[in-house]
Amino acid sequence: MAFRTSGAALFMAAIAVLHAPQAVAVTCPAQGALTGEFAPNGIDTSTISRTIRPGDDFFGYLNQGWIDRTPIPEGYWDYGQTNVLMATVDARIRGLVTAGEGGAPGSPARQVQDAYAAFRDTAAIDRRGLEPFRAGLDAIMRAGTAEDVARRMADPSSSTLFAINVFPAEGRWLVHLDQQNQSQPMLGLPNREAYEQSDAASAANRAAYEAHIATLLAAAGMADAKARAARVVALEARIAANQWDFARLRDRKANYHPMTVAELTRYAPGFPWRAYLQARGVGHVTDIVLGTDTAVQTQARLFAATPLDDWRAYLAFHWLRNQADVLPQALRDSNWAFYGQTLSNAKAPPPRAEVALRLVNGAMGHLVGRLYAERHVTPETRAAATEMVAYLRKAFDERLSQAAWMDEPTRAEARAKLAAMTLKVGYPKVWRDYSGVAIQSDDAAGNLRRLRQSDWDIQRQRLKPGAAGELWYQTPQTVDASYSVLMNAIELPAGYLQPPYFDAAADPAVNFGAIGAIIGHEMGHGFDDQGIIYDSRGRLRGWWSDAALKTFHDRAQALVDQYDAFSPYAGVHVNGRQTIGETIADLSGVSLSYRAWQMYMADHPCADTSRDGLRGDQRFFLAWAQAWRYAAPESAIRHVIKYSYHAPTPYRVNGVVRNLDAWYAAFGVKPGDALYLPPEQRVRIW
Numbered sequence: 001m002a003f004r005t006s007g008a009a010l011f012m013a014a015i016a017v018l019h020a021p022q023a024v025a026v027t028c029p030a031q032g033a034l035t036g037e038f039a040p041n042g043i044d045t046s047t048i049s050r051t052i053r054p055g056d057d058f059f060g061y062l063n064q065g066w067i068d069r070t071p072i073p074e075g076y077w078d079y080g081q082t083n084v085l086m087a088t089v090d091a092r093i094r095g096l097v098t099a100g101e102g103g104a105p106g107s108p109a110r111q112v113q114d115a116y117a118a119f120r121d122t123a124a125i126d127r128r129g130l131e132p133f134r135a136g137l138d139a140i141m142r143a144g145t146a147e148d149v150a151r152r153m154a155d156p157s158s159s160t161l162f163a164i165n166v167f168p169a170e171g172r173w174l175v176h177l178d179q180q181n182q183s184q185p186m187l188g189l190p191n192r193e194a195y196e197q198s199d200a201a202s203a204a205n206r207a208a209y210e211a212h213i214a215t216l217l218a219a220a221g222m223a224d225a226k227a228r229a230a231r232v233v234a235l236e237a238r239i240a241a242n243q244w245d246f247a248r249l250r251d252r253k254a255n256y257h258p259m260t261v262a263e264l265t266r267y268a269p270g271f272p273w274r275a276y277l278q279a280r281g282v283g284h285v286t287d288i289v290l291g292t293d294t295a296v297q298t299q300a301r302l303f304a305a306t307p308l309d310d311w312r313a314y315l316a317f318h319w320l321r322n323q324a325d326v327l328p329q330a331l332r333d334s335n336w337a338f339y340g341q342t343l344s345n346a347k348a349p350p351p352r353a354e355v356a357l358r359l360v361n362g363a364m365g366h367l368v369g370r371l372y373a374e375r376h377v378t379p380e381t382r383a384a385a386t387e388m389v390a391y392l393r394k395a396f397d398e399r400l401s402q403a404a405w406m407d408e409p410t411r412a413e414a415r416a417k418l419a420a421m422t423l424k425v426g427y428p429k430v431w432r433d434y435s436g437v438a439i440q441s442d443d444a445a446g447n448l449r450r451l452r453q454s455d456w457d458i459q460r461q462r463l464k465p466g467a468a469g470e471l472w473y474q475t476p477q478t479v480d481a482s483y484s485v486l487m488n489a490i491e492l493p494a495g496y497l498q499p500p501y502f503d504a505a506a507d508p509a510v511n512f513g514a515i516g517a518i519i520g521h522e523m524g525h526g527f528d529d530q531g532i533i534y535d536s537r538g539r540l541r542g543w544w545s546d547a548a549l550k551t552f553h554d555r556a557q558a559l560v561d562q563y564d565a566f567s568p569y570a571g572v573h574v575n576g577r578q579t580i581g582e583t584i585a586d587l588s589g590v591s592l593s594y595r596a597w598q599m600y601m602a603d604h605p606c607a608d609t610s611r612d613g614l615r616g617d618q619r620f621f622l623a624w625a626q627a628w629r630y631a632a633p634e635s636a637i638r639h640v641i642k643y644s645y646h647a648p649t650p651y652r653v654n655g656v657v658r659n660l661d662a663w664y665a666a667f668g669v670k671p672g673d674a675l676y677l678p679p680e681q682r683v684r685i686w
């Protein structure tokens with residue numbers, strides 16, 4: 001992996017990729033190779049509007065027809081193209097998981113199928129009642145000291161005040177601690193506002209939540225369950241109040257404090273750090289990285305100031321809640337009544353087969369992914385996507401070389417960072433080994449806990465000197481892509497490598513307009529307002545000259561202003577500052593991919609790129625709009641504006657294309673059109 005390889009070796013390896021001989025044979029791309037919705041060339045032209053003009057609303061021009069014919073399905077708040085793809089992936093996973101006998105005991109297929117059988121078998125789950133949870137509950141009830149409580153928090157199936165992960169930093173793997181915790185959620189309500197808002201609906205939700213906690217605590221055998229439930233809600237409200245807000249969380253400098261464990265215990269006293277780290281299996285570490293430092297400090301103080309009995313109630317509730325899907329029926333029902341009905345307004349619980357599938361895919365996703373890749377990803381797909389990635393890198397390097405506003409030392413560092421960027425396509429080279437995890441077809445709760453423990457063990461093993469293996473955070477079946485600043489690496493999972501994003505046999509203009517721009521988006525994160533403070537090896541280091549940095553921030557500010565001006569409803573505006581990282585990535589991605597497509601076509605020349613009456617440049621931009629097909633009620637758009645680092649989807653299309661000269665040329669956009677920007681106001685970052 002990037003940061004474990006020496007810098008020079010890594011640089012050479014990346015250069016080798018960059019200058020690998022391209023396929024220069026004169027092969028025109030296949031025409032009309034697709035079947036189905038996006039046949040024959042990748043764009044569903046049936047959705048193009050006759051009334052909306054591209055220069056007024058490019059998103060609506062292509063997508064209004066799709067929105068009109070696509071009711072938001074039951075169970076969804078909003079619904080877009082990625083949801084459609086996820087449903088396709090789910091169907092494939094269902095096929096893999098339910099396909100007959102899985103072969104030899106211990107084989108990946110057999111492990112997946114045994115886990116699925118256990119998760120599905122509610123009769124067996126109900127028969128065992130709370131017995132599979134008893135040992136954990138007893139340990140919580142017995143916790144008589146702060147150290148005991150901290151040790152219970154160290155269990156990966158428990159909840160805790162601190163997120164713990166093993167990530168790279170300073171050229172090696174280190175334990176990172178901060179406030180947020182995806183795998184061990186510390187709150188039972190969705191966000192801080194849910195604890196604080198005084199309107200009737202929020203108050204009713206809190207009352208329902210408290211009743212649900214009381215139900216679980218009573219089942220666990222705790223006396224005074226109602227009074228304890230009230231104290232758990234009050235405690236969680238204090239935890240929530242200590243958390244950093246959205247804007248501060250994306251400030252990477254504020255989230256990066258290397259220190260020793262001794263320094264941590266002095267900085268954040270009140271929490272028995274050593275007992276916790278010991279129980280978590282990392283008692284030997286001396287150095288850590290602390291994120292959200294003041295939040296961690298106040299949480300540690302809160303830990304010390306809270307009676308142990310409140311922590312016991314908190315832990316007992318979360319111990320059951322975190323395993324809610326494998327609880328006996330009465331408690332599963334209570335969980336669904338609160339989270340499904342009250343909080344999400346769902347009408348009926350999902351069928352058990354779906355729950356079991358979600359559990360398998362969530363708890364052993366890399367094993368499912370191995371089966372997925374073997375069955376659904378061809379070598380051609382991976383090779384074609386890898387080739388596109390190389391063109392994106394080439395286009396980006398050209399832009400860096402030609403950026404007149406960058407001085408030479410800054411440019412050299414930027415190019416080195418791009419060259420060192422690791423690009424992982426499709427699925428890992430080496431699969432995670434689950435062979436040591438006991439999966440039993442009659443032990444749903446035990447399987448779930450052992451899988452969570454193994455996830456942590458896999459992270460923990462990276463702390464060993466010389467630990468090998470390519471690390472993928474996302475599973476191959478994920479319909480998403482990501483960039484890690486710490487690893488300077490992009491993951492492009494196979495789940496995204498499907499129409500309308502990508503098809504090896506499809507029109508290159510469409511592939512570059514969709515998945516190409518998404519690859520460019522992830523590359524752009526390496527050079528967005530937070531990415532630029534990290535160097536080629538993922539170290540936090542200022543490598544920009546003041547002058548180049550000023551130009552960069554001036555341009556970013558112009559984008560912030562553009563997005564601030566988007567207002568879907570009276571008095572509601574997109575937050576340009578909150579979304580700037582994603583906006584820079586979007587704009588970079590589409591701009592770079594357009595150039596990459598031109599380079600690709602130069603190597604694969606074809607006299608006429610017109611298809612279905614659309615030129616290649618038109619299909620390129622239509623592919624970007626099509627990738628973001630999306631239908632949503634006002635409430636969902638308002639939610640996105642408040643809680644997402646992305647602008648609402650229509651602006652991710654319209655806000656980007658209006659800054660690109662090639663789009664004006666492709667669609668004849670003129671002054672007077674709603675999206676028109678005079679050339680001097682169009683922003684280019686990369």
Ligand SMILES: [Zn+2]
Nearest residue numbers: 521525582585
């Ligand atoms: Zn992004």
